[in-house]
Amino acid sequence: MFAAPLGFLGLVSLPVILGLHLYRRRYQPRRVSAVFLWETSAADPAAGRNKEPLRKNKSLILELLAALLVVLAICGPRFAEPAQAQHYVAVLDGSASMTGRGLQTGEDTTSRARAYVEEALKALGPNGRVTLILTGPEPLILAGPLAFQKQALQALHDPWPLQADHDADGALALAAEFARGGAIDYITDHLPPIANRATGLRADNLRVLSFGEGLPNAGITSAIRSPSRAGKKGDAVRIVVRNNSPVATKLSLDLSLAGAPQDDSVSQSNTAVELAPGESRPFTFELPPDTPAIHVRLLPAPGSNNAQPLDGFTTDDRVTLCPPPRRPLRRASTLGAGDSSALGLGSEGSDASRWAAVIPDCRAVRASESPHLTIGSGPAQGTSWSLVIAGATDPVSHLIGPFLLDKGHALLRGVTLDGVVWSLDETAALAAPGTALAFAGEVPLITEQVQAGGQRTWRLAVDASRSNLGRSADWPILLANAAEARRQALPGPQRTSLSIGESFHWRAAPHRSLELVSPGGVVRGIENSGFDDGTGSGDLITPRLDELGLWTLRNPESSEIVQSFGVSLLSPSESELQGLHKETPDSDSAQAALLARIAPPQSNSWVDGLLLVLAALMIALDWWVCSPKASNRERIA
Numbered sequence: 322m323f324a325a326p327l328g329f330l331g332l333v334s335l336p337v338i339l340g341l342h343l344y345r346r347r348y349q350p351r352r353v354s355a356v357f358l359w360e361t362s363a364a365d366p367a368a369g370r371n372k373e374p375l376r377k378n379k380s381l382i383l384e385l386l387a388a389l390l391v392v393l394a395i396c397g398p399r400f401a402e403p404a405q406a407q408h409y410v411a412v413l414d415g416s417a418s419m420t421g422r423g424l425q426t427g428e429d430t431t432s433r434a435r436a437y438v439e440e441a442l443k444a445l446g447p448n449g450r451v452t453l454i455l456t457g458p459e460p461l462i463l464a465g466p467l468a469f470q471k472q473a474l475q476a477l478h479d480p481w482p483l484q485a486d487h488d489a490d491g492a493l494a495l496a497a498e499f500a501r502g503g504a505i506d507y508i509t510d511h512l513p514p515i516a517n518r519a520t521g522l523r524a525d526n527l528r529v530l531s532f533g534e535g536l537p538n539a540g541i542t543s544a545i546r547s548p549s550r551a552g553k554k555g556d557a558v559r560i561v562v563r564n565n566s567p568v569a570t571k572l573s574l575d576l577s578l579a580g581a582p583q584d585d586s587v588s589q590s591n592t593a594v595e596l597a598p599g600e601s602r603p604f605t606f607e608l609p610p611d612t613p614a615i616h617v618r619l620l621p622a623p624g625s626n627n628a629q630p631l632d633g634f635t636t637d638d639r640v641t642l643c644p645p646p647r648r649p650l651r652r653a654s655t656l657g658a659g660d661s662s663a664l665g666l667g668s669e670g671s672d673a674s675r676w677a678a679v680i681p682d683c684r685a686v687r688a689s690e691s692p693h694l695t696i697g698s699g700p701a702q703g704t705s706w707s708l709v710i711a712g713a714t715d716p717v718s719h720l721i722g723p724f725l726l727d728k729g730h731a732l733l734r735g736v737t738l739d740g741v742v743w744s745l746d747e748t749a750a751l752a753a754p755g756t757a758l759a760f761a762g763e764v765p766l767i768t769e770q771v772q773a774g775g776q777r778t779w780r781l782a783v784d785a786s787r788s789n790l791g792r793s794a795d796w797p798i799l800l801a802n803a804a805e806a807r808r809q810a811l812p813g814p815q816r817t818s819l820s821i822g823e824s825f826h827w828r829a830a831p832h833r834s835l836e837l838v839s840p841g842g843v844v845r846g847i848e849n850s851g852f853d854d855g856t857g858s859g860d861l862i863t864p865r866l867d868e869l870g871l872w873t874l875r876n877p878e879s880s881e882i883v884q885s886f887g888v889s890l891l892s893p894s895e896s897e898l899q900g901l902h903k904e905t906p907d908s909d910s911a912q913a914a915l916l917a918r919i920a921p922p923q924s925n926s927w928v929d930g931l932l933l934v935l936a937a938l939m940i941a942l943d944w945w946v947c948s949p950k951a952s953n954r955e956r957i958a
Contacts, residue, residue: 328395334388338381379946387939394932407449408467410500411438412492414509415455415484417821417895421510422633423534430510430901433532435477437508442470442477452499453477457484458822458865460492466499482867483636485821486894493527506530510901533901537566539596540637540896541619544889546818547645548682549607558606558642560617564596565897566632571595571622574604579614579641579871579887593622614643614871614885637896641871641887643817650683650808651690653705655697660710664791666696680804694807700778706807707778708800714746714784725760731806732769732779733758736795742788750782775810779803817886822865825872825886830861836877837863840870840888846877 419430442451451473452465464476489507496505504526510533543561550557564570571593596602608615619638632638654666686692688701695701696708720743726733738759747764755770755778770778783790790796809815812829819825837847847863866872866888874884 328392328397331388331392331395334392335385338384338388380943383939383943383946387936387943390932390936390939394929394936398928407445408452408500408503409441409445409449409506410452410454410496410503411441411506411508412454412456412489412496413438413463413481414489414507415457415461415481416487416510417483417485417636417890417892418533418634418898418901419510420483420634420636421534421536421538421898421901424536424633427633430532430534431481434508437530437532438477438506439474441506442473445470447471452496454492454496454499455481456487456489456492457482458487460495462495482865483821483869483890484867485890485892487822497526500526502526504528508532510534512902512904531902531904533898533903535901536633536898537568538632538634538637538896538898539564539566539570539572539619540632540634541617541640541889542601542637542891542893542896544617544640544642544818544891546608546615546642548647550681553607554610556608556612556644558608558615558617560604560606560640561601562596562604562619563601563893563896564598565899567598567899569595569597573620573622574606575618575620576606576608577616577618578612579616579885595622612644614641614887616641632898634896634898636869637890637892639869640889640891641818641869642889643871643885643887646814646817647682648808648811648813650680650694650804650811651686651692652680652683652804653686653688653690653692653695653701655688655695655699655701656710657698657712660698660712660785663785663788664710664796680801683804693811694804704774704776706776706803706810708803709778709780710785711745711749711780711782712784713786714744714749716746717744717784717787718747719744719787720761720764720766722761724766727758730758730769731809732767732799732802734802735798736802738793738795741790741793741795743790744784744787745782746784753780753782755780777806814884814886817884819866819886819888820891821867821869821888823888824865825861825863825874827861827874827884830859830874832876832883833859834877835861835874835883838873838875839868840872841868847874 413434419434422429438453442449445451447470449470450465450467451470452467453463453473453476455461455463461482463479463481464473468476489509493505493507496507505528507527507529509529509531512529512531540563541560542563543559545559546556547559548557549555558576560574562572562574573593594602594604617640654661656664656666688695688697691703692701692705694708695705696710698710698712699707700709701707722738722741722743724738724741724743726736726738728734728736743761743766745764745766750764750766753765753768755768757765757768758779759765759767764782766782768780768782770780772778781790785791810828813827815826815828833848835847836844838844847861861874869888869890872886872888873882875882
């Protein structure tokens with residue numbers, strides 16, 4: 322590493338010195354009485370400015386060494402290790418709230434944060450090292466580790482990916498690892514309670530700088546598009562808007578087709594709605610069948626005086642909703658009449674119509690019609706998933722909770738089994754294969770077995786005719802969970818309306834290679850991954866989506882759009898901007914504190930002086946070699 326790399330331009334002096342030695346100077350003629358005393362004259366070059374071959378010449382070597390040493394001294398070599406140099410570590414908040422703009426100044430928080438870090442890098446100097454980390458669900462290293470000032474400045478002004486609400490602990494822990502006990506700046510728009518978090522940082526090592534500004538805001542905090550119920554064929558859109566401002570706000574919602582002019586509205590609330598401070602209110606819209614992707618915009622109420630956006634944080638004023646994936650579910654029942662009646666599924670075992678009526682987009686079929694999910698007294702054949710009921714048992718035990726449940730499992734979400742009397746044969750339950758999901762002591766009540774082809778069998782060790790499970794509030798929840806878990810495993814997109822930072826997941830995507838196109842038009846290739854059943858299809862999972870708007874997947878050969886999905890910011894915590902504030906030292910004291918907190922590098926400027934001394938020694942030796950006394954001594958020898 323060199324302090325002044327431009328000093329290497331001085332190497333041009335080396336060929337100049339060589340040229341002076343190649344083209345000797347013309348000798349002046351001298352009259353002498355005889356030449357026999359000059360026996361070495363044959364070794365001297367002929368008079369004139371003709372090119373002569375180089376010979377071993379002490380003067381040439383000394384002059385080249387002197388020039389080289391002077392050039393190195395000008396460049397200023399530095400041999401300090403990176404860990405010994407000044408190392409500035411900064412963690413930058415990547416939350417969407419950092420893009421909020423002041424209503425008076427129009428400047429966003431990100432610009433103020435960038436300006437501070439830029440001044441810190443300039444104060445650090447060109448020889449310092451920099452590590453910049455952006456917070457997010459997965460921390461992102463913007464510059465470094467141990468990047469030079471120029472690289473860090475370039476990365477600082479590159480666009481940052483937009484992030485929803487997330488925890489900064491991962492980025493702070495990563496910064497602590499790079500800082501190696503040194504100082505760290507955490508630059509954000511609020512002051513989080515991070516002093517006691519397990520980030521590996523001491524309080525004197527971490528400085529939190531807040532560049533936020535409290536802003537009034539009204540935004541969309543929830544947006545759902547789902548198939549309509551009650552026999553309707555279109556989609557239903559439910560929007561929740563919250564007024565996070567100290568004054569009442571009048572607003573309305575506008576729905577327009579994605580890609581169409583903004584005035585091409587699908588629907589708009591007919592009356593102005595006034596929200597009190599801190600009030601949330603839902604809006605519901607019905608869409609006609611086959612409506613494509615739509616934009617939902619939050620607008621000032623018609624006739625209001627405010628024709629500008631409702632606030633300085635417009636990121637949450639618009640969402641993009643695509644048609645929900647249609648994956649009809651076929652369900653069947655092979656239970657006997659007694660168990661079917663006890664569980665409320667009808668009087669006949671093959672009738673699953675009551676069961677299907679509880680679940681949207683689901684229909685009852687016979688067991689011979691390739692159902693996706695079957696409830697019965699034993700595992701189903703083929704690719705169907707099974708919900709197995711043990712049936713009548715003898716002997717029987719009656720167990721009363723509380724029961725131990727794996728509530729993180731998709732089958733048992735929202736299930737408590739409070740008040741359920743579970744009747745079963747304990748010996749048969751202990752012998753059931755699979756992984757236990759619910760226990761009564763050591764006795765497994767519900768187990769799960771996964772087959773090689775991905776089929777799942779859930780076994781409920783229960784005597785339905787003696788238990789009150791079928792009459793409990795948990796039974797419909799368990800049936801709905803089983804149906805939705807099976808639906809999620811069917812081919813097709815999992816969801817088409819996502820929040821910022823999520824990934825789009827498509828099971829059994831139809832192409833091995835697709836192009837992912839962002840709302841801004843950036844195109845990147847993406848490959849299917851995961852299970853391949855030999856048909857050329859496989860699971861497709863995109864990277865985290867960091868841009869708001871309508872994304873598309875298309876065939877790279879024909880440019881045909883295969884699938885569209887919308888990405889929006891739906892984060893109530895990010896829409897709350899009143900609590901943001903600024904708490905930073907003034908510029909001069911901030912830079913002084915920065916340089917005081919970062920240990921200076923070990924100086925090695927003595928190397929420059931040593932090089933100059935050696936260069937002077939080479940010049941002195943050259944003068945001595947070229948002096949007349951030295952020439953006479955060489956001739957006499």
